[in-house]
Amino acid sequence: MDSIQSLRLFTRVVELGSFSAAAREENTGQPTISKVIAALERKLGVRLLERTTTSLTLTDEGARFYERSKRVIEEYADAVADVRGQTQRLAGTLLVNAPVGLGELRLNALLLEFLATYPEIEIELVLNDRVIDLIEEGVDVAIRLGDELPPHVVARHIASSPRVLVATPEYIKRSQKVRRPEDLAQHEYIRYAGIASGSMMEFSNAAEKIVVATTGRYRVNSSLALRQCFLAGIGLGTAPAWLVQDLIDTGALVQLLPKWQMASQAVHLVYPSRKYQPLRTRTLLQFLAGRVPHLPGLRAAVS
Known part of the structure; x- marks a missing residue:
């Protein structure tokens, strides 16, 4: 079985809570699903699920792999849709990260406006001042201040604040x-x-x-x-x-001292470096790039 299908079945087992439920959804037998997951664990060299006669529980490694697997599957679906020229529905959940002050004072209202425009999208806004690993923490879009940026990301300079x-x-x-x-x-x-x-x-x-x-x-x-x-x-x-x-x-x-200048603070849109993004992510990035530079005290970055 190909890797994408194995990942998809693994995520469905986790979401449905059992091999048998995933088997019914796939119109196949429970032993088939069990073999797929066992083969995936052998290939990875880690145990993803703890099994008992009554339940399944993700291991720590399994929980992290599940979050990444969901993203891979979403990206694959969007890649297929792009190739076929299809338009994906604006729906699903976005995890957004931003600094506390900027988030509370400026971004919160913007994101509420975005939700009002796209009623099938959900947003979880996580505010902190740490530089985090976006991929490890499952962040779709981050807004960061200054030039200290997370590792392994795409960063777009959209604005600055004097x-x-x-x-x-x-x-x-x-x-x-x-x-x-x-x-x-x-x-x-x-x-x-x-x-x-x-x-x-x-x-x-x-x-x-x-x-x-x-x-x-x-x-x-x-x-x-x-x-x-x-x-x-x-x-x-x-x-x-x-x-x-x-x-x-x-x-x-x-x-x-309005005639004296100090170093400005840069504002970046930051997101994981991946070729295909869900339509909801692309739409939020476009929205923020257009609106953030016009917030009080900000100006568009010079391209």
Whole structure:
């Protein structure tokens, strides 16, 4: 039996919960299905299923192989559909991964809009700030910030977010004026914890480049917490514009030194490197590529 058919039967056994149920679906005998799975295990050199007289249980290796097998089968079906010129139905589940702050502030609403447009698609949005292995964790599409990307993926640079220096109007009124980057040394600087540059900030304009050593008593490794600190008025700090642009627009925060630039933060669409993708995945990628660059504080990447 060919490998694709073996994978398909294995996934159906797992999903239906027994050899006999899979055999009935295939209009064949239970011993035939059992032999196929046993042959697959011998070929792989691992045990995929623990069998008892009353149940089947996936081993750890079997669980991982099942997730990968489902993807292979989906890709094969889409490849056949592409060759035959068929249009796949927009249905099924997508696992999406994104950073916590960007996901909560900006992406959540976009994905709800996508679901409203495509009622047969389901989305599971997983928010974390770790760089994860997309294939190992079963992620279909990820949105990542910066240039640190997961291994073995396709990454498409779709947008960037300029970094801005901000403070509340109240903080500005009671504090020493900030006319040049060097003035930051006299201020309580709130920053994101764990960044490679540490307390050093680089500013540039058309004529000069300045590196400033900032000082401050508080650092936090959460973009949403950083946003709250800015609003509390306990100091000033820098952030990618996607995190604070709405607050600048309403006047809750003021951008300082607008003629000075800092390094922008890149936004990438990331997905496993595979030739064939389900139509739902391609549709979501197209949707995000078109909409994310127009979110507050973001601009389209220069191609």
